[in-house]
Amino acid sequence: MEVYLDNNATTMVDPEVFKAMEPFFCTIYGNPNSLHKFGAGTHPKMVEALNYLYEGINAADEDDIIITANATESNNTVIKGVWVDKILNGNKNHIITSEVEHPSITAVCKFLETQGVSVTYLTVNEEGILDAQQVKDAIREDTALVSIMWANNETGKIFPIAEIGAVCKEAGIPFHTDATQAIGKVPVNVQACNVTYLSFSAHKFHGPKGVGGLYVQKGYELTPLLHGGEQMGGHRAGTVDVASMVGMGLAMHLATKPEALEFENTEVKRLRDKLEDAILELPETVVIGGKDNRTPNTTLISIRGVEGESMLWDMNQKTIGASTGSACASEDLEANPVMNAFGSDSELAHTGVRFSLSRFTTEEQIDYAIEVIKNAVKRLRTISSSYAYTPKHHVSEL
Structure with a gap:
């Protein structure tokens, strides 16, 4: 056995998700940015996929969800974007995170420290969590970002995201959370938790590998990690992998339905x-x-x-x-x-x-x-x- x-x-791709992706390899294969019918033919399912993503994390219509390759890219986009926008081109020089984040957070923060950025790594208690007061106590006048994961990838411990989001909102500081291990396991609500940026990967909730997403709250902008074409409204250059986007959207829908979370x-x-x-x-x-x-x-x-x-x-x-x-x-x-x-x-x-x-x-x-x-x-x-x-x-x- x-x-x-x-x-x-990683998870196996749900067979229903795989079936939904199949037509976009050999039948509906046009570039979605092309003007002809082959490209336009991809649009209905792309719109449906985006709607599923918005619903899955309760994003508002005016917010953005950028399609990326994975949560690692999403995490890098947020932290390096804040570095460019708030630190290199602003008057901020401090980031707050935790000592148990995924390597795609901690490695970027370690890199930024070599560039002169000050990073506070909050400690966790014996139960593997931290509280919102620790975040509040660590905030400085030059704090540019707080980045705390929603759930830990090794222990499954859930962090007090709503409380941390409230602290950041009160202080006027952008709040990023890596929700890769939370989606499909617990309810994720970006509006209720005052989240500014949120990262996720499809392959953690029975979607395909090689595709992820980045939620960006209305009113916040980030310098793109990838420059090039005008895909994703100029936020992330590169031709969208339609099959994977469709698969991720359906996987999100299946994983975040109330009956799925109850199961x-x-x-x-x-x-x-x-x-x-x-x-x-x-x-x-x-x-x-x-x-x-x-x-x-x-x-x-x-x-x-x-x-x-x-x-x-x-x-x-x-x-x-x-x-x-x-x-x-x-x-x-x-x-x-x-x-x-x-x-x-x-x-x-x-x-x-x-x-x-x-x-x-x-x-x-x-x-x-x-x-x-x-x-x-x-x-x-x-x-x-x-x-x-x-x-x-x-x-x-x-």
Whole structure:
């Protein structure tokens, strides 16, 4: 049996989405910017896709949604655009973010620091979150942007976006959130949360890879990351991938319907909890960040005495896919930075395994995964030169 439990890295394309995309490869293939009927033939489905995107995040009609290649491009567009507009060409020189952001945020901020920009990296508590007061306390007169993710890609922890948005609105500072891991798992409402910019990727909610979006609130402009033609109203040059745009729109629609979100927060959560509880029956195991305030599909579990990479190897031999954290950092063998940020000790920081489910995960798959995982832990602990179980270190005391 094959079991895919790495849906925070990417998801399978929903078959309904794939079917909707097919005509745009060989039948309705015109360039949407061309004036002839071949180009115009793409427009109805593009409009429908945009409407789905607006509805999915409750954007207002006068706001913009720019089609990008992925959330990484969207994140870069926001931060580098603010750098050009507010820092190089303005009187601001400060950005606020958190220490557990996706690498497409932290790497850009580290780059901007080499250019003289001041960046504040807010710390998270032992539960892996921060509060709006930390943001308020960090704001300075020269703060140009606050960028805090909606939900963490490794732990699933949900941040207080509405409260942070209110703080930023009161201070008159643009607020960006990377909602890549939130869409399709929890309700996302840009108007209610006072969001200025929001990033997302289609492949995280059963859409195609290679396409994403950037929401921009009315009244805010950004210097484009890509210059060239006048596509996307001049905000992002390059011929639009119509098939992917159509797929992303439908995927957004399917993932954000009330009944879909209800399924995530009941059935997907139930299966996640079943897997999690079974692993926690093993001694010296712990959910990083705790069980509260998470997306319903995600758990990051530390298994003392078992290297995360070794655990993945054993599971892979039994055709189960999981992760030690962000796929974007999977080649980095250093201790998990998110677990370090939570205050995990050096040994524990190497033992985290992330399991992330989807609406296509079945009970049979979870039952099989539980059996394999328990056997793998037993085997790996038996051959470990450093692990020796003692009751005083049981999970209840960690």
